[in-house]
Amino acid sequence: MNLAFLASHGGSAARFLVGACRDRRLDAVPVALISNNSGSAALRWAREAGLQTAHLSTATHPDAEALDRAILDFLREAGADTVVLSGYMRELGPRVLGAYAGRLLNVHPSLLPRHGGRGMYGDRVHAAVLASGEAKTGASVHLVTAGIDGGPVxxxxxxxxxxxxxxxxxxxxxxxxxxxxxxxxLQGMAVGAT
Structure with a gap:
């Protein structure tokens, strides 16, 4: 499994998973990280960690179709076969979604389908959980599909x-x-692929 990451800010999930690969807890090779934020801590960290990196955003590609194509081209050139969103704050285009269908994961800070969807990210999710009076919350790893937080958990x-x-x-x-x-x-996906 060749892992790539998309991150907008710190990329804590990417950092954790790269560590797991290097500790041999995950049979995968981290290959690349894309950020839509040229000043992100994730981009700086990934460069220092030896991953291929790119800043690809509406600043570099104002046209959504061109941006979708650029992201896909970079992922393919890096040899990525599995992609993890690590706090990535943009919707992906149809080319990337199609090319990595079933191999594109995101972690969301609630028990989806609760507190998911457009506008529900970061502290907004935790505030909504507290306002709802629910006794349990958590995190969900789901496949990324068209739309926001709607893929299979x-x-x-x-x-x-x-x-x-x-x-x-x-x-x-x-x-x-x-x-x-x-x-x-990801361990489950790796086992399923063998």
């Missing part, structure tokens, strides 16, 4: 919502489960 972690929780405390506990959750989902 592969794995979920569960986290208790505690009395007195804030967005920050809830975010911290949910994020602490995301790396291992992605790792398990």
């Amino acid at each position: 592969l794995a979920q972690s569960r986290v208790d919502v505690r009395p007195g929780d804030t967005v920050e405390t809830l975010r911290s506990r949910v994020q602490a489960t995301e790396g291992e959750l992605l790792l398990r989902a």
Whole structure:
């Protein structure tokens, strides 16, 4: 499995998974990272980690079709066969979605389908969970398809919502489960591919 990542900010999931590859917990080779943010910490980290990197965004490709094509070309040139979204804040185009169908994963900080969809990302999700009064939340790894957070869920972690929780405390506990959750989902894909 040759892994590529798309990240907009810190890329914590990418960092975790690259570490898992290097520790041999995941039988995969991390090959590339694309960011739509030229100043992202993920892009700087990936360069230092020896991954192929690219800044591809509406700043580099104002036309959505050209951007979709550029992302796909870069992923193919890097040899990626599996792609993980690591806090990537843009919708992907039909070329990338088609080429990597069934091999394109995202982690979302809720128990999908709850608190997913357009506008539901980051702290907005945790605030919605707290406002709903739910007793449980967690994270979901799902396949990326057209639309937002609508692809099939592969794995979920569960986290208790505690009395007195804030967005920050809830975010911290949910994020602490995301790396291992992605790792398990990718290990399952690797086993299924053999």
